[in-house]
Amino acid sequence: MASVKPTEYNGHPAVALQSSDGARATILLHGGHLVSWVPAGGQEQLYVSPTSEYGEGQAVRGGVPVIFPQFSSRGTLPRHGLLRTRGWQLVEMPSHGKHAQAVLRFVADDRTRALWPHEFEAEITVSLIGQQLDIEFAVTNTGDAGFEFAVALHSYLRTNDVLKAQLEGLQGVKYEDNTTGQWQQQWGDVTQVVGEVDRLYHDAPSPLTLRELGRKVSIAQSGFTDVVVWNPGPVKAAQLDDLPDDDWQKMLCVEAARVIDPVTLSPGDEWAGMQTFIAG
Numbered sequence: 001m002a003s004v005k006p007t008e009y010n011g012h013p014a015v016a017l018q019s020s021d022g023a024r025a026t027i028l029l030h031g032g033h034l035v036s037w038v039p040a041g042g043q044e045q046l047y048v049s050p051t052s053e054y055g056e057g058q059a060v061r062g063g064v065p066v067i068f069p070q071f072s073s074r075g076t077l078p079r080h081g082l083l084r085t086r087g088w089q090l091v092e093m094p095s096h097g098k099h100a101q102a103v104l105r106f107v108a109d110d111r112t113r114a115l116w117p118h119e120f121e122a123e124i125t126v127s128l129i130g131q132q133l134d135i136e137f138a139v140t141n142t143g144d145a146g147f148e149f150a151v152a153l154h155s156y157l158r159t160n161d162v163l164k165a166q167l168e169g170l171q172g173v174k175y176e177d178n179t180t181g182q183w184q185q186q187w188g189d190v191t192q193v194v195g196e197v198d199r200l201y202h203d204a205p206s207p208l209t210l211r212e213l214g215r216k217v218s219i220a221q222s223g224f225t226d227v228v229v230w231n232p233g234p235v236k237a238a239q240l241d242d243l244p245d246d247d248w249q250k251m252l253c254v255e256a257a258r259v260i261d262p263v264t265l266s267p268g269d270e271w272a273g274m275q276t277f278i279a280g
């Protein structure tokens with residue numbers, strides 16, 4: 001039988017999921033933040049910085065930060081929005097037999113209203129079994145006026161050596177290079193990290209494949225239309241206090257995003273997007 005239990009992660013309240021076939025995941029209540037995924041019989045697939053900060057007001061470096069309602073510094077809100085630095089609540093531990101599944105919720109409060117005057121309820125649902133993990137972000141407009149938002153699941157995938165890893169599937173896709181602000185079109189199918197990479201691909205195909213020696217991870221998405229590929233490279237990494245200088249080699253962010261065409265949500269409506277990983 002699958003199990004979903006309260007636990008601690010680095011001393012902070014979290015939820016431990018285990019499917020009937022032994023796949024495991026851990027979600028921090030802080031940020032509704034997935035910090036670990038180990039497929040059945042496999043190894044850790046996510047990267048979390050050993051020097052990350054945790055707790056109220058802090059953003060965890062690694063795992064799957066939840067970005068809403070603003071991506072990066074594209075607006076007047078705190079960088080990457082309101083939810084990654086706040087506590088969430090575990091609302092459901094539904095049992096689906098072999099699958100392990102947990103639902104966490106965040107409801108608009110006075111602190112979000114002070115920055116962004118909208119009523120909303122957000123949910124993160126993580127489901128896992130075997131080699132597959134699904135993470136869904138859903139938001140409902142619980143107010144009486146429409147609002148617009150950007151959203152992303154900022155997934156940090158672990159790599160053995162990012163210089164030898166390749167991300168496949170983005171041939172011909174147009175992207176905004178966040179390092180220059182210029183739009184470009186990707187020529188080849190393979191994206192590789194040779195230094196800082198920070199690209200917002202628009203209308204990206206799904207699935208993509210992250211491949212390295214002896215390992216691959218398929219990355220699919222629905223609802224999200226953009227993909228952000230980010231690695232700080234050695235120079236930016238050295239400027240990040242919460243990332244060891246060499247750890248840029250151990251990660252690649254492949255983010256399911258909706259940034260270029262933000263979502264408009266009418267009162268009472270819900271929007272949901274999902275990112276799915278399959279390890280192979």
Ligand SMILES: O=P(O)(O)OC[C@H]1O[C@H](O)[C@H](O)[C@@H](O)[C@@H]1O
Pocket residue numbers: 059072079080154178198199228229230253
């Ligand atoms: O350092 P953070 O606020 O967590 O942001 C980390 C990164 O997130 C995204 O991938 C952006 O495209 C990058 O420009 C940014 O550097």
